[in-house]
Amino acid sequence: MTRHAAWLWTTPEAQAVLATRELGPILRAYRRMRSESQTATGILLGYDKTYVSAIELGKRRVTDVASLRHIAERIGVPPHVLGVTDIADTDFRAMLQFGQSTVRLAELARQAGHASEAVAELWPLVARLEARARDGYTEREALRLLANARLGLGTALGNVLPEERLATAAHWTAKSLNAVTHFDDPALTTTALRMHGNELRKAGLLGAAVNRLVRAASLAPDRSGRAAVLPLLARAAGALGNAPLFDHTVQEARAMLDEVEHTSLVNPIALHEIQIRGLLGTGRARQAIQQSEEQAPAPTTAVAPQWHVIQLITTGKVRLVSGDVPGAQDLLARAVTAAHAHRLPHQLQRIIRMNSPDIAGVMEEAEQRLSRLRNQMAA
Template sequence: MPTHRNSSPQKLQPSHRYTAWQWATPEAQRVLASRDLAAIIRFHRRVSGQSQAETGALLGYDKTYVSAIELGKRRLSDVAALRHIASRLALSPHVLGVTDLTDTDFQAMLQFGQSTVRLAELARQTGHASEAVDELWPLVARLEARARDGHTEREALRLLADARLGLGTALGNVLPEERLATAAHWTAKSLGVVGYLDDPVLTTTALRMHGNELRKAGLTGGAVSRLARAAALAPNPVSRAAVLPLLARAVGDLGNMPLFDRTVQEAKTLLDQVDHTSLVNPVALHEIELRGLLGTGRTRAAIRHAERGAPAPTTAIAPQWRVIELITTGKVRLLGGDRQGAAELLTQAVKEARAQRLPHQLQRVVRTSAAALPEVNHTAAQALSQLRAEISA
């Protein structure tokens, strides 16, 4: 190690301007890509507000030695010294040209983690949200532990944001209504990371997913706020198209008829401009419009809309959307006086919601059937009770 190291370096508290996420910003990534120690130290001092003396104390060097490094008068090649600086600045050693076993393990974790997030989303979309939760819990825990230790590489933070979003969304499928705030909590935690990454697509996605979980948790005003912001920030038609159906659902729940109608109309227009997905497709939009007509007090229009029937699928539809559509259509049938048709739809919804472990949808059936369909209500309540017991266990 250099002879200019202090024998007992002072442990500094971060200044009020310092953030542990400093290395995740796009500007920081450009500096790190240079692998120029002088530039890296200058960047650290600028964003942390530290003087050369304070940074020297953090690294265990005196002020003159830090100054010499920044001016290019001292160049470090000692592996131990470089590893020490990387550790003190919360950097991976490879940034300073040091091969490190721990760092190699971390790169492997990144690759594994990205695959885990993709597979968890696939599991959720195919009706296996509980398996998605099981896969994402340990990944999130490991990434959060690394962040708490001061390692805030951009790749790791991006993966942490994706994993938190995936976990929150999966929990939003498997938790009952009274616990849906937990799902919103995890999607909200992703927003704290996303802000440092300066990625418009990711920001829009995070706001969209968090807004939808807020809606499911009954926080409709907050949901509309997040979703409207996501739509405004969407950098391209694909991102905006993914937001609009969820925004329509939230403003429909809020009873805002003019905004609901405008949002649905734009969503329909974008259907002709983008590739269809499990959310952006005519079938999903049909259900959203049906529910929104009810939410904005237009029961007769909702009945007519239901009578026209759902359009033919244009892409693979997530199984949970089938359950959602059955319940909404069953409610409309009931309002239209078709008790038998409503009972058939809601009974099928109970069966599928039980198989997919969707307590929130069972709760919707319980509310919809209530006194009007006592047999369906009893079946749904029994299925919900069994599912609650399994979740508690």
């Protein structure tokens, strides 16, 4: 399959050629990357082979704006690289300057429990970047921003969508993963694999999720990168029922807690919840009960609101399994209120799926709250 022209320019070598702003070297580099003859490139541009040769050798200079814009469009480089600028291109350059800030602020909003606001910020950015990429007006900086924006959008959607629509979140993280393959950046690839694997898990594609997360752990360029993958790998392995992988991953993750900086994901509280949930998923309810009865570790970093909801539901499920119905009802009722406040339909559905007559009232309230969230999304 022929690679889209825009992605040809993502390598550092190609970027160095673009930095010359010289049409001859740029055209020659384009042919080399595409393994094309001057005849083939001439056909693409509507020029004779000898004319292409003259441009590459610097014997013929193209100066008129219409021709330069035509060449830029056909070989997939931004017009400004060849000296052609217009209002739209200038506006796009300004957007690139603020794009990374948009992605960072959206992630902070998601971690603070405002995933819907993150989606609202990222959706127009992704739409505009993709439209420009389809038109061929792009470059390495824009393509990298597009990869990060797609990843952020998919992750935020994974928080706000109900279970039956979680495949949409996985779709966007998959598109990010497709994009990062064009960059020789292990850290970026690890992040994309990690987040895509987690969205696959939430969408119920557990085998694929474990596969992506194992790859992410193996590709992580440093200990911090690997530590960020392990909690999610443990969750996926537990959900899949793979006890050996789950136990090994939790053990390694615990050992690394003292080595790396704690984050909203890599911290004792999150790992405590993951271990309880994984023990249930691998058929070890007694051990899960024992683990839940131990005092939860004190937080060493700010824990995202969704993690508090997840922890309430997991602990409530363990209380239900152990026969502590009042305790389960109390924890799950608090989880329903918090899940609705932070617009987390997937967590409400976790409670509904318990399908126990002992928590019938809590499940009914969760269904009502879920219906309200769906109505809000529809509106």
